[in-house]
Amino acid sequence: MTAKDEPGAGAELERLIGEIGPRLRALRRARGLTLEALSAETGISISILSRLESGKRRPALELLIPLARAHGVALDRLIAAPATGDPRVHLRPLRRRNRNRDGTVVIPLTRYPGRLQVFKQVIAPCPRRVVAHPGYEWLFVLAGELLLVLGDRELTLRPGEVAEFDTAEPHWFGPAGDHPVEILHIHGTRGDRPRVRARPSAPASPGDG
Incomplete structure (x- = not known):
């Protein structure tokens, strides 16, 4: 049985995906940025940014990578993946x-x-x-x-x-x-x-x- 086949795995995945939008909004607001300013910084349109933050658009790597770079955070901080025993320390900028x-x-x-x-x-x-x-x-x-x-x-x-x-x-x-x-x-x-x-x-x- 793979992780995808395990009971509740799908619900857990959807929960993680659903938390990305509010996390993106919180990071942007913590930096004091408008959607317009973040759009200019990342090249992602204002409408896509708004839909990502509201959860109306499913996040994809080609969107999350430039956002992680713009906010100066590790990609896994946006996704909030569960701990896997990785001994590395993710240092905050x-x-x-x-x-x-x-x-x-x-x-x-x-x-x-x-x-x-x-x-x-x-x-x-x-x-x-x-x-x-x-x-x-x-x-x-x-x-x-x-x-x-x-x-x-x-x-x-x-x-x-x-x-x-x-x-x-x-x-x-x-x-x-x-x-x-x-x-x-x-x-x-x-x-x-x-x-x-x-x-x-x-x-x-x-x-x-």
Whole structure:
């Protein structure tokens, strides 16, 4: 007997599907968004969004995936699937607002007090505010362009590029232009600097072999 054949499985599925619409409405309202604003952000029409939230349209993956991305939540949080013994921790994003009302999203990927802290960040355009503090940081650009101000230097990092620096040096980082930038951000104490145990093999010279 499969899960679909079990008594009550169909009713449980319908209950889960029926809860998605109110959950979508609650997420949108928590962000202070209108249906028009969410439509502009996701490309999904206002009428479809309204029918999803009211339960008049059955949710499909091609609709739920862009909505999960827009709200900065895991897809299973929209579906609220039952626990299956999965040991992974689904961390909730922290949404910050700046004066321009564009959101900066910070998703903590680790919870290790006193050790390396790892974040995924989507940084919206914001004013520069140079800071200095104890520690050491690594920035890896995933999408967009990152402007790093380090002392009297300015560096523009593109996807796939990495910067590491001592945070005792005055610094600031944010989008290099008018669009958000997505990065991995690692922060640790000065003693947490990585010890490289393996490096790419040097390419063979033409005369080798």
